[in-house]
Each structure stands twice: as structure tokens, then as C-alpha cells.
Amino acid sequence: MSKVSIMIVDDHKLIRETWSFILGSDPRFEVIAECGDPEEAIEMAKMRQPHIVLMDINMSPISGFDATEQIRRFSPETKVIGVSMHSQPAYARKMLQVGAQGYVTKNSSKDEMVKAILEVDKGNKYICDEIRHIISGQLNDAENEGPDIQSLTEREIQIIHFIKAGNSSKEIAQQLDISLKTVEVHRHNILKKLKLKNAAALVNFINSNPSLY
Structure with missing residues (x-):
């Protein structure tokens, strides 16, 4: 069984190295590239064609949203998972709109990140538990609103x-x-x-x- 190739894009070196070590230690995965520059990430994705890109959304000079859109254009087989400190559902929706297949927050556990990668690699969409709980709470609040x-x-x-x-x-x-x-x-x-x-x-x-x- 071939390994899932992964590229990690985050402008914090420690985060990149931590995820690279964790995922690289899993026999199901192979971290083939990592970088902290979104424009460099686009070029690397063109050349390496990774199965999965873990994309931090808060970067410069272009955002993770823009980088995701371009990676999907130049490497359509590559699937992107947005990774962010933002737990607002609006960020997850925007990532999905620009072509990402998943979204996890930086509060997510290692197990959930692994689950997200495996689900997205299979062609499914994945939104982390933290976001789904917030959305569920908002829906419940709306349903519980009585007549005004x-x-x-x-x-x-x-x-x-x-x-x-x-x-x-x-x-x-x-x-x-x-x-x-x-x-x-x-x-x-x-x-x-x-x-x-x-x-x-x-x-x-x-x-x-x-x-x-």
C-alpha cells in the first residue's frame, strides 16, 4: 500500500517541524515537502504533486485561501486541508469555497489531524469537531429562539x-x-x-x- 504524500505549509518553523516529525513517524504517511512561504508552496505543489497539503490560512504575502485556490488550479489531484487558529465556521466555509477538502483548527488533536488526512485522501470532506460543535450550537440556538x-x-x-x-x-x-x-x-x-x-x-x-x- 502506497503512502499518503504530504506537504506542510506554515510560516512557523516549529509547527512545521513538529507536524513533519509526528506524521513522518506514521508508516501510512510520507512528508515530502514543507515550507513557510505560500508562493513557494504553490511552486512546490506543481513540482511534487502531493496527495495532501496542510495549509495554514494566515500567511503573507498571500493568504492560505489564495494559495489553496492556485494549488488546486495547478495540481487538481492535490487535496488541501486548511489549518488555522480560527474556530469561526466562516473561515472553514471560505476554505471549502476556494477548493479545500478539509479544515482543522490548531486546537485539534494529533488523532483528529490523522483522521482528517485519511478522510480527505479517500475523497471525503472533513471539518474538525471544534467547528462542527460550534455550528451545531448555533443551529440549536436558532431553533430554540421563541417568537419575538x-x-x-x-x-x-x-x-x-x-x-x-x-x-x-x-x-x-x-x-x-x-x-x-x-x-x-x-x-x-x-x-x-x-x-x-x-x-x-x-x-x-x-x-x-x-x-x-
């Missing part, structure tokens, strides 16, 4: 009272001496703020929360 009752205006609450009494939009418009279109706009905003899909859901919400209005 406090943002309802006095007019919107007034219209909710009319709806509760069984008035149609046309009747509400006549009662408030406003246009039918204005009533519909208010109803749309009410649904949006209460995170409801339609008028039936609004009626159910009002009936289920009589004390709110």
Missing part, C-alpha cells in the same frame, strides 16, 4: 386583537380606516416576528396564548 413578541408594534397588537375577535382583513381595514394592503403588510410582519407560517398558525397561536393579548 416584544418586537410587535402597538398597531400589530391591535390587529391581533381584531383577528382574535374573528375579523377579516377587509373588516380590520374598515375598522382602523387603513387600506387592505396595509393590513396585509401588518399581518405578514406579525407572522414573521412570531415565526409562524400562515394565518391558521397565527389563529392557533393566539388561542393557545390568550394571556399575551
Whole structure:
């Protein structure tokens, strides 16, 4: 079984040497190059065609994002894993957008780095646990957000009272001496703020929360 060839790109020599030693000690891998200059990395990738590039994203004179894009252009078979101290999901998304197949933070363990390399080498995408936990937490927060009752205006609450009494939009418009279109706009905003899909859901919400209005 052939070894996975790896190139390490990071502008910190100690990090390069540490990862080179760790990965080079694994019989599944072969570190064929390492450098701290992204422009040099592009040229080295053209010549060496590594299976995997571990790419630090914070470098100069060009960023790891730009270097990744160019490596993928000149060496399309090479797969890039972004490596960064940034744990914001936006950085991972941007790396994937420019052609990377994986993203790990510098908080990741040796075992997770190895897992990322093996998964990406097989053609899969890999996002480290730290990023996935943050994304999962954000999704849970969004799902747990309740209706934004406090943002309802006095007019919107007034219209909710009319709806509760069984008035149609046309009747509400006549009662408030406003246009039918204005009533519909208010109803749309009410649904949006209460995170409801339609008028039936609004009626159910009002009936289920009589004390709110």
C-alpha cells in the first residue's frame, strides 16, 4: 500500500517541524515537502504533486485561501486541508469555497489531524469537531429562539386583537380606516416576528396564548 504524500505549509518553523516529525513517524504517511512561504508552496505543489497539503490560512504575502485556490488550479489531484487558529465556521466555509477538502483548527488533536488526512485522501470532506460543535450550537440556538413578541408594534397588537375577535382583513381595514394592503403588510410582519407560517398558525397561536393579548 502506497503512502499518503504530504506537504506542510506554515510560516512557523516549529509547527512545521513538529507536524513533519509526528506524521513522518506514521508508516501510512510520507512528508515530502514543507515550507513557510505560500508562493513557494504553490511552486512546490506543481513540482511534487502531493496527495495532501496542510495549509495554514494566515500567511503573507498571500493568504492560505489564495494559495489553496492556485494549488488546486495547478495540481487538481492535490487535496488541501486548511489549518488555522480560527474556530469561526466562516473561515472553514471560505476554505471549502476556494477548493479545500478539509479544515482543522490548531486546537485539534494529533488523532483528529490523522483522521482528517485519511478522510480527505479517500475523497471525503472533513471539518474538525471544534467547528462542527460550534455550528451545531448555533443551529440549536436558532431553533430554540421563541417568537419575538416584544418586537410587535402597538398597531400589530391591535390587529391581533381584531383577528382574535374573528375579523377579516377587509373588516380590520374598515375598522382602523387603513387600506387592505396595509393590513396585509401588518399581518405578514406579525407572522414573521412570531415565526409562524400562515394565518391558521397565527389563529392557533393566539388561542393557545390568550394571556399575551
